[in-house]
Amino acid sequence: MDEMSLLKKLDRVKAPPDFEQRLMARLSLEKRDASRRRPALGLSLAGAFASLLAVFAALNVFVLRQRPPVTVSQAEAEAPAQQFIPVIETFDYGTEFRSRAPESGTIYLLEQVSDTAPGGITY
Amino acid sequence: MTERMDEQELIRRVQNGDQVAFAEIVTGYKDRIVNYLYQFTGDYQKAVELSQETFLRVFFKANQYRPVAPLSSWIYAIASNLAKTEMKKARRVSVVSLDEITSHEVRSKAYAEDRPDSGLLKNLRQALDELRPRYRIPVILKDMEGFSQEEIAEILHKPVGTIKARISRGRSMLRKKLAKAGGRKPA
Numbered sequence: 405m406d407e408m409s410l411l412k413k414l415d416r417v418k419a420p421p422d423f424e425q426r427l428m429a430r431l432s433l434e435k436r437d438a439s440r441r442r443p444a445l446g447l448s449l450a451g452a453f454a455s456l457l458a459v460f461a462a463l464n465v466f467v468l469r470q471r472p473p474v475t476v477s478q479a480e481a482e483a484p485a486q487q488f489i490p491v492i493e494t495f496d497y498g499t500e501f502r503s504r505a506p507e508s509g510t511i512y513l514l515e516q517v518s519d520t521a522p523g524g525i526t527y
Numbered sequence: 528m529t530e531r532m533d534e535q536e537l538i539r540r541v542q543n544g545d546q547v548a549f550a551e552i553v554t555g556y557k558d559r560i561v562n563y564l565y566q567f568t569g570d571y572q573k574a575v576e577l578s579q580e581t582f583l584r585v586f587f588k589a590n591q592y593r594p595v596a597p598l599s600s601w602i603y604a605i606a607s608n609l610a611k612t613e614m615k616k617a618r619r620v621s622v623v624s625l626d627e628i629t630s631h632e633v634r635s636k637a638y639a640e641d642r643p644d645s646g647l648l649k650n651l652r653q654a655l656d657e658l659r660p661r662y663r664i665p666v667i668l669k670d671m672e673g674f675s676q677e678e679i680a681e682i683l684h685k686p687v688g689t690i691k692a693r694i695s696r697g698r699s700m701l702r703k704k705l706a707k708a709g710g711r712k713p714a
Contacts, residue, residue, distance in 0.1 A: 410647065410648065410651050411651065411655070411666070411667075411670040411671050412670065412671060413648060414566070414648060414651060414652055414655070414671070415648075415652075416562050417561060417562050417565045417571055417574070418558045418561065418562070419557040419558050419560075419561040419575065419578065420575060423553075423557050423561070423575065423578070423579070424550065424553055424554065424557070426579065427553060427579050427582055427583070428546070428550070430579060430583060431546070431549075431583060431586060434583060434587070438587075
């Protein structure tokens, strides 16, 4: 006999007699809970939004209080005497090529990127 | 066709919160769903609990139902997903008291149809319980619940080819397990 046809003969069960009553009772409970949850959820969302708004306002008033615009003369007067260190480094390509020349895998691609004569590189 | 139209009308009413229509759906499907979940979990009490949860979801998520598929496919899909989730949970926590097992057996026998359970049927039940869910579900839906492969594909959201392969492999595994239990070579 084919085993698969035996599957149909495995004990089939039915729902218990009070299945529907229990289900309807649970349904009523769940509906009641859901209707309670909805206003509570709305209130908590509103509360959270109000708290965020209060925090934002407090930050603006006490922490991030805007200062009046600063003029250039004020800034110069307030700023300490600054020292500027010029960083100019010349790059010697000839030495660079010579020092890399023994490395057999080095390939140099030289191409002209501008028609104008280079005026030096300033960093 | 008329049945399907009636079901569509029923679910449309459930979408509007009609409990009478919901009760009609429950009456029509409760035995099938409880039996399906019992075959899947092998635990009658769990099957009843999961069936209740299935129908609650049918009620509360009725608006998510799209009439492109039969209502039965949608209900079985909910039941299958719940059962799979339950199985995963059970795998994590699998401590059952001896009393619970005994009382469960008594309860499941109480609602089972009167049918002598031969040794072969017992072996078959055990073999079915040992199958992995990915094979067990399609085999139960096909060979016990009578769904077509296309319908099973719809229920499980898998391609028909995958379902065909899983049914075939599931059956073959069942045969092997049965042959092993009966001490003979599989056909």
